[in-house]
Amino acid sequence: MKRVLTGNxxxxxxxxAARVHVIAAYPITPQTTIVEILSEIxxxxxxKADFVKVESEHSAISACIGAQAAGAxxxxxxxxxxxALMHExxxxxxxxxxxxxxxxxxxxxxxxxxxxxxxxxxxxxxDTGWMQVYCENNQEVFDTILMSYKVSENKDVLLPTxxxxxxxxxxxxxxxxxxxxxxxxxxxxxxxxxxxxxxxENPRSFGALTSPEYYYEFSYxxxxxxxxxxxxxxxxxxxxxxxxxxxxxxxxxYKCDDADLIMVDYGTIAGTAKESVDRMRQKGLKVGxxxxxxxRPFPKENIRKxxxxxxxxxxxxRAISFGQEGPFFTELKSAMYGLDIPLFGFIAGLGGRDVSxxxxxxxxxxxxxxxxxxxxxxxxxx
Amino acid sequence: xKKNKKPKxxxxxxxxxxxxxxxxxxSMRVNxxxxxxxxxxIINIEKCTSCMICWKYxxxxxxxxxxxxxxxxxxxxxxxxxxVECPFDAIGSEKEGK
Numbered sequence: 001m002k003r004v005l006t007g008n009x010x011x012x013x014x015x016x017a018a019r020v021h022v023i024a025a026y027p028i029t030p031q032t033t034i035v036e037i038l039s040e041i042x043x044x045x046x047x048k049a050d051f052v053k054v055e056s057e058h059s060a061i062s063a064c065i066g067a068q069a070a071g072a073x074x075x076x077x078x079x080x081x082x083x084a085l086m087h088e089x090x091x092x093x094x095x096x097x098x099x100x101x102x103x104x105x106x107x108x109x110x111x112x113x114x115x116x117x118x119x120x121x122x123x124x125x126x127d128t129g130w131m132q133v134y135c136e137n138n139q140e141v142f143d144t145i146l147m148s149y150k151v152s153e154n155k156d157v158l159l160p161t162x163x164x165x166x167x168x169x170x171x172x173x174x175x176x177x178x179x180x181x182x183x184x185x186x187x188x189x190x191x192x193x194x195x196x197x198x199x200x201e202n203p204r205s206f207g208a209l210t211s212p213e214y215y216y217e218f219s220y221x222x223x224x225x226x227x228x229x230x231x232x233x234x235x236x237x238x239x240x241x242x243x244x245x246x247x248x249x250x251x252x253x254y255k256c257d258d259a260d261l262i263m264v265d266y267g268t269i270a271g272t273a274k275e276s277v278d279r280m281r282q283k284g285l286k287v288g289x290x291x292x293x294x295x296r297p298f299p300k301e302n303i304r305k306x307x308x309x310x311x312x313x314x315x316x317x318r319a320i321s322f323g324q325e326g327p328f329f330t331e332l333k334s335a336m337y338g339l340d341i342p343l344f345g346f347i348a349g350l351g352g353r354d355v356s357x358x359x360x361x362x363x364x365x366x367x368x369x370x371x372x373x374x375x376x377x378x379x380x381x382x
Numbered sequence: 383x384k385k386n387k388k389p390k391x392x393x394x395x396x397x398x399x400x401x402x403x404x405x406x407x408x409s410m411r412v413n414x415x416x417x418x419x420x421x422x423x424i425i426n427i428e429k430c431t432s433c434m435i436c437w438k439y440x441x442x443x444x445x446x447x448x449x450x451x452x453x454x455x456x457x458x459x460x461x462x463x464x465x466v467e468c469p470f471d472a473i474g475s476e477k478e479g480k
Contacts, residue, residue, distance in 0.1 A: 095403070095404070096403050096404075097402045097403035098403075158402050158403075196401060196402070196403065196405055204405045204406045204407075205405070205406040206403065206404070206405045206406075207403075207404055207405075208404065208406060210404045214394070214400065214404070217397040217400055218400070218403075218404055220397055221397055221400065221402060225402070
C-alpha cells in the first residue's frame, strides 16, 4: 500500500509495521509527530503495544532498556537536546547488548536555539556503541526501521540502532512511501525471542560489577559484533530486496564507475548531490556521488574500494567538530589513509541552512581549481 | 526460581565463552566472598539462647537460621555487628589467621 507520508509518519508507521511491544518516548520538536501518531495507533488498537508515558528522554530510553532486557521489542524517538539527555543510557543500551531501535530527527544543538537540521547531535553519540544510519528519503526511513530490527536482533550483532533523518527536510516533508503488505513484513521480520533475558525462572544479574579480568573482553566482543554487523547489514539488505524490491547497503554509489571526481555525503544532501551530478554530467564533467548510510559500523573497506580509482574526493558535512574538521571527513580520511588521492572537506548546511545544487557545483569548481584542503566553509557571510 | 538447582563455580577463560552482555552465568552462592575477613566471630553455644537477633542483624546474611544459629564462614566478612547486637554476649571473636 502506497501513501503520502512525512518522514515522521513514515517512522511511526515503520515502528508499527515492525510490531514493537513497548514504545516509550518524550515529544520534542521536530520529532513530536512520531510520538503523536504512535500514541494514536496504540490507543485505537491498531498496534498491540504498551505506550509508556515518561517525563524525560533519559526515562524514555531507560524504559526501553528495561523492556528490551525483559524480551520486548522496543522503539523510541528523539532529537538534539533529547538525544543528549539520553547519552548515559545510550552506553547502557549498547553495552547491555539490547537491540533497541530509535529514530533521531537530526536537529542542531542549542544555543542558539534551533529546531533545524544538523547532525552534530547524533555524531556526538558516535562512541556509545550504537549502529548509526543516515536516511535520504522517507521510504528509506520506513525501510531502515524494518531492516534495523533484523540487523540489531541478529545474535551475532545484538547492538542497538540509531536511525537518523534530517529535521524538516524529511521529518515534515511529504513523499510517497510504499508500506508494503503486513504479511510480507511479518515474514521478513519474525517475532523477537532473545536467548538471554530477564526471567524469574532463570534469575541472573545484568550489568553488575565487572572486574578488569572481564571488562576488556566485553569491549572486544562488542567491536567484533560491530564488524560482523557489516556482513549482516548486506545480507539483510539482499533479503529485503528479494521481498520488497529496494536495495540497501552500507553505502550507495551513484555514477561512480567512470567518475573523475566523487562527492561523499549523507542524509538529504545526497539527494541534492545526485541531481547536481546529473546536471554536471550534462556539461561534460565526470562527477559521481557516494552516499554514506552507516557511520557505525563505518564501511571503510567499501568506501576505499569505490574511491581508489578517482582523481579527487569532496566530503560534505552538515556538522563541524570544533577544533578539527567535518566529522565524516575525519572518518573518510582515515579510510583513505595511504592512498594518494586529493581530499576536500566541505562544511555546509549547519543549523538547517539549505544546501543547494549551486552550492554543490561551487564545491566541484573549488576542487578543480585548488589544492586539497581539510576545511572549506561553504556560504559563510564574510 | 528453581530452589533445588545446585550452583556450580563457573570460570571463563576465553572471550568466545563469555555471554555477549555482562550478565551473570550462575548464582553468587558459588562466589565465596569471605577472603578479606580479619575478625572471626564465634558463637558460644553455652551462652546462646537461640533468640536469633544475630540472624536478624547480619547484613550478609551469613548467619544460618538453625537452632542454635551457625555462622557461614564462606560468606561472613567479619563486620562484627552480631558481636555488638547479641544481648547475651554469646558471640566472641578472634583475629583471623591466628
